[in-house]
Amino acid sequence: MDIEDYIDSGILELYVAGALSEKENQEVYALMQKHPEILDEVLKIEAAIKTLTEAASPDKTQAFDTVKVRLGLEDTDHKVITLKPKTRYKWYSFTGWAACILFAIGFFWLANENNQLKNQISTTQSTNEFLEFQIEKANKSLTESKKLIAVLRDRNIISVPLAGQAVYPDAYAKVYWDKSNNNIYLDVQGLPTPPEGKVYQVWSLKLNPLTPTSLGTLDNFKTDENKIFTIENANDSEAFGITLEPAGGSESPTLDQLYTLGTVTATS
Template sequence: MDIKEYIESGILELYVAGALSDKENQEIYALLLKHPELLNEVISIESVIVKLTAAVSPTSTKHLFKAVKEKLGLNKETPVRPLHKPETNWFSYVGWAASLVIGLGLFWFINQNNELQEQLQTVETDKDLLEITLEKYNNDLTTSKQLITFLRDKDIIAVPLAGQAVSPDSYAKAYWDKKTNTVVLDVQGLPEPPKGMVYQVWSLTLNPLTPTSLGTIDRFSTDENKLFTIKNANASEAFGITLEPAGGSVSPNLEQLYTLGVVETS
């Protein structure tokens, strides 16, 4: 489509004046949404009309119709005149009829333009939401790729954590990278903790049994993937997860030991 040729054709002026059919208006409206150059041209035409009409009437439709009525003498008392053949001033009537048409056309265009602006605002809002969604998707994708790379590292130690007496069906898994002192903990197999309680992760040495807290899982309910990264610089021989009061405990409550797994040594 040749934008310049379309603009020079004069059809946009007819669109602004409201002189086109509904079908033509809809076609041009669709083009305005696709081509910003056409929209800018329509806005420019509107601006010219507003400037031309501003000198003789306010932009409010209420005042516009009031001004037309005043010009036509409809707000004044009609004086009594002697009977005689009236002289018809067709030029005056045609001029005021044209003014009324332009005023109504401008009123229609302003409404159409407001709808167009609302449509464009909706498009911009949808575009922003799409960009946010794509950004989140890209971030999630990047995180997923990093996690896959992490799990496939040959030096990663995978430690299954089996369910214990308080919850035999529970399970979890720890992926420990000794080089970075990082543990990725998959707790998808744990039930939702009761209100006011949190899961706490422990690093254990077995002889003698010495627990060291690695922290609490505070975002268990809000994290859909149930994957958590924690730091562990300890010489861990096992990992355990207990249910503790919110804020965590100094030492584990072994009666609430949900999962336990021993680090296999090669």
Template sequence: MEEYIASGTLEFYVYGLLSEQENIEVNEMAKKHKEVASEILAIEKAVINLSYAVSPHLSAENFEKIRQKLIEKHNGVVQLEPKRGTSQYIGWAAAVVFMLGFAYQYVKHNEAAEQVKGTTAQRSKFEAMLADAQKRNTEHENALAIVRDTLNTPVKLAGQAAAPQAYATVYVNKVSKDVYVDVSGLPKAPEGKAYQVWALKLDPFTPTSIGVIDDQTLRSGMFKLDSNAGVQAFGITLEPAGGSKAPTLDQLYTLGKV
């Protein structure tokens, strides 16, 4: 009888892997031999306990089905407490249940990894947007401080023939002589071009470059220029990227006298 119990037939019987004839034979053996019936019940309890412990989420539905089936089979409640003497089934049942649990954990791990990846990308995007917003806010605050400073004298630069709708404002500090220009009224420079600001002396006409404004600076609105003593006017021309040694007068966008 011990050899029959150790053969593995009862384990296959519990999992429903035997043929109809083999199931009949096991049932007959269980009726005739109490130790066989007890062994079958022990295996069923061990498998249920192990299924619930190793993979509770994956096997919840199957666990309940098995539990109900065993209750009906034995006309009573199947206790789920571990039973001494069932350790010989652990290796056999764990191979099946652990694979199910591992597959479940693998899928969940991949899902979690994808969620973390997506969350990280969203967070990085949000942080970049926040940093950009903070930068723009700082730029706007600095520009507002320049406009409000009573020591800064504004010089209006009107649009010229090359761009009648363009405009700009230069601010010259009476004390520090610092020079700033608000270029928010200039259109986006064409590819490969940049705006260049000139400090002008009119008699004789002497242009001095005091700053080249790239597209990034143009978006920020306010730009600090080099100081130039004795300036009588300011002009802004469209030049090749990097600036020119002398202004391209037919590309004069704005001009204003101090």
């Protein structure tokens, strides 16, 4: 076998690139062990590829020019040195490696641009979804406001103001009682935000004897912007009260935590 012809065949470049079959790899490896010239050529090819790889600057705008300079394809102010005819490096092979490197740079640039585009689309979709949510929320709020206005203007609605008590004299609330559908509309804008682990509980009261009936707790007090709650009330109420209770509510009102109280009068 002619060693020079074997080296010039290009098979060693394919070996370094990992483009050979398992059998061919084994054949090349065996020849490397047997012929120092072949081993030396493989090492030179690997060194040349490493040099080309290092030429791939992270600055993608300069990568192509950098590789051209490393390949000796760029005009410079230096005197051109003619390569020896016996040189074993095959420039078409190295140019192929440079093309691979530039392709990889371009691929990663496109991948990065694609990811940025996906992020922009995702952000736009999130913004649109948020706006749709806000519009839906506004429409719902408008509908509820119109419904509440209609309720307040109804001449059959019983209005019961609830005054602040000893535990918090500045507190106030108001009940709008619609007996036709057994609902009360409770405005608690005048109550302070309950502390952590506490909740307001609404009571329907009979006065003689004093008999409280729970109408439920205002669990969404902190998140409800309007602070107006619709509560079912089928009781023959004579008064309404609001107490501060442990989370989950109590079976009977904690009287020393009575925040507001109001009676249903004949003129209500």
